[in-house]
Amino acid sequence: MKLKLRYAALLLSGFTLLAACSDDPADNGNSDSPAKDTIDVNNFKVKGQSFMMPSPMQIADLIKKSGSLYDKGMLNPVNNSSKYTEAMKQALNLGVYGADLGYITMYENTPDALEYYKTVNQMADQLKITASFDQALMKRFSDNIANKDSVMVLVGEAYRRSDNFLRESEQDHLASLILAGGWIESMHFALGVYKNKPNEAIAIRIGEQKNTSAGLVKLLKEANKPEYAELLTLMEALDAEFQKVEIKYTFAEPTHDEGAKTTTINGKTEVKITPELLTALTEKVAAVRNYIIN
């Protein structure tokens, strides 16, 4: 019996080693990698999102604070949802409609919020992730529809549960598409608002997406799906423009408040983004969005 267990242990070790050695060649020689024993999460069977995408609600909040008025014309019309019959477009547009819902929530437009929540629910159903948008959540959403803060929490929670569900079921590629759709829609809002009423705070926030853009392209490449080719080409063209943004960062010591369990991150970041570059970004984002929603 001991011998058999030893065989089993050896076999398990072998598989563990095989899994650990299945590195993605694209990541070899990455100069950013620290010298110590570090894992790139995407190389492991238990995959993860190795970089954080900003929540569409954060961008929507900035847009509202800029004084921009609610504009339903910026949203992807809900009747477009019947056009999305493939999982790829369904996932991308689940992200788009989620960002739309975030935008609507910021402006507290109850009828539109209900309409878009139903569409989000329908898209999630098509992707078989309804458990994340279950009846209990739907009821909480309806009960709290007039309370912006509660709706934000519920939407954030529903999307986190969807993300978790897709990663648990080894559908990371769909989780990445939801993030991509949400981010593109956020950029569409931000650039649309800038175009109508140029605002330095929004221009800077757009420029600060440089790293997110690069990370998203990497994520889509890692999915290694032939059907993503057109999307990837459009995203790479967009990223080429984003990489022209100049960012300079100066570190300063953080301050810690043990009692409040809070650290204040100090320092200074300067972002240089020209009006011409913003125009180019507007065109490239429009190209990606048109591909996604049509």
Add this chain to the structure above:
Amino acid sequence: MKKIIALFVLLAAVTFIAPFSGAQMCDQQAKIAGAHIIPPYVSDGQTYRAFVTAGQTAEFHATFFAGTTYRIAGATGEGDGNLIYSVYSVDPNTGDRALIFTNSQHNNAPYWDFKVTTTVEVAIEASLNPASNKESGCAVLLIGFKQ
């Protein structure tokens, strides 16, 4: 012959079961960390996770935007305090890193808040608490932002 059949059965079991058990083991940690992302914090809608063994470090990248307060919550194993995580600022041009925070200096706090005065690229490293004597586990990080 029996030994060969037993080996084949074991091989098949490991091949088909291992990938699923690895993925599903993160669900509990996501729930433990999720208990700390509560109002006024809103989840960013993502789950950051990696399977780590003792001595290894998983790394996640994020942009923290100026004017926002973020909460990072982490978990591994069956309860709070088993995950060590550190947050570094990353210079976007040179890649130079500077330590901003490590929960190992704060009683392995399962969550911590970050007030961001300037937009900064960060790298978050996560590893198993050596004191837990765990060989491996799923490291989960969740990020929320304050409304």
